[in-house]
Amino acid sequence: xxAYLNVAFDDLVDSHLYVESVHRLTGVGAVVTxxxxxxxxxxxxxxxxxxxxxxxxxxxxxxxxxxxxAE
Numbered sequence: 001x002x003a004y005l006n007v008a009f010d011d012l013v014d015s016h017l018y019v020e021s022v023h024r025l026t027g028v029g030a031v032v033t034x035x036x037x038x039x040x041x042x043x044x045x046x047x048x049x050x051x052x053x054x055x056x057x058x059x060x061x062x063x064x065x066x067x068x069x070a071e
Contacts, residue, residue: 001064012038012046020049029055033069
């Protein structure tokens, strides 16, 4: 995940990521929509919206699967 985020945000001047919606939340995980926004080096505003399935083991994230919003 760290490598993915580094590559995804390397070319952005400013960027931020936030959880837009929580679709399901239980003791073992969550399904959320997260949004990432930023500005490219060329001044282009970009936005990604992804659906994440997050599994929790004790107090730590054990697994994350990310899906394009259209999927």
